[in-house]
Amino acid sequence: MDEIKQRSVTVRLLYVSRAVGPQTTTVTDSILSGALHGNRKLGITGALCQGQGMYLQVLEGERGVINRLYNRITQDRRHQDVELLVLEEITQRRYADWAMAHVMLSENDPMIQLKHPEFDPYSAPGQTVMAMVHELFAAGNRIRKPSV
Numbered sequence: 001m002d003e004i005k006q007r008s009v010t011v012r013l014l015y016v017s018r019a020v021g022p023q024t025t026t027v028t029d030s031i032l033s034g035a036l037h038g039n040r041k042l043g044i045t046g047a048l049c050q051g052q053g054m055y056l057q058v059l060e061g062e063r064g065v066i067n068r069l070y071n072r073i074t075q076d077r078r079h080q081d082v083e084l085l086v087l088e089e090i091t092q093r094r095y096a097d098w099a100m101a102h103v104m105l106s107e108n109d110p111m112i113q114l115k116h117p118e119f120d121p122y123s124a125p126g127q128t129v130m131a132m133v134h135e136l137f138a139a140g141n142r143i144r145k146p147s148v
């Protein structure tokens with residue numbers, strides 16, 4: 001019997017959550033520091049958008065690894081109302097150079113004010129939210145490296 005060659009399936013996952021407590025630089029840097037260390041080891045790439053009391057995070061990697069990470073995130077006490085918006089198989093990573101990019105959001109952000117003033121990721125279609133995250137990431141002036 002021929003052995004079946006197993007191919008690793010790569011996925012992109014997007015979730016939204018609400019912050020438990022204030023989104024301070026210390027809390028955000030703690031999340032990013034853990035992500036940067038763990039993601040490099042596990043081959044995970046992605047972007048974290050944070051602001052206005054919410055987190056939007058895109059994770060890319062091997063399906064089983066991403067599923068396990070998402071399960072841990074749903075149990076993380078820094079997040080509440082965690083909701084999966086998109087899970088899709090991909091052939092190419094969008095954030096291949098980033099163990100975890102950080103995109104800051106503010107209510108004064110022109111992207112939020114002008115293009116998406118009524119934006120609510122909990123009621124918007126998942127692909128619409130994904131497109132917004134991609135737009136915010138592409139406008140690289142909102143990206144910062146963690147201070148840790």
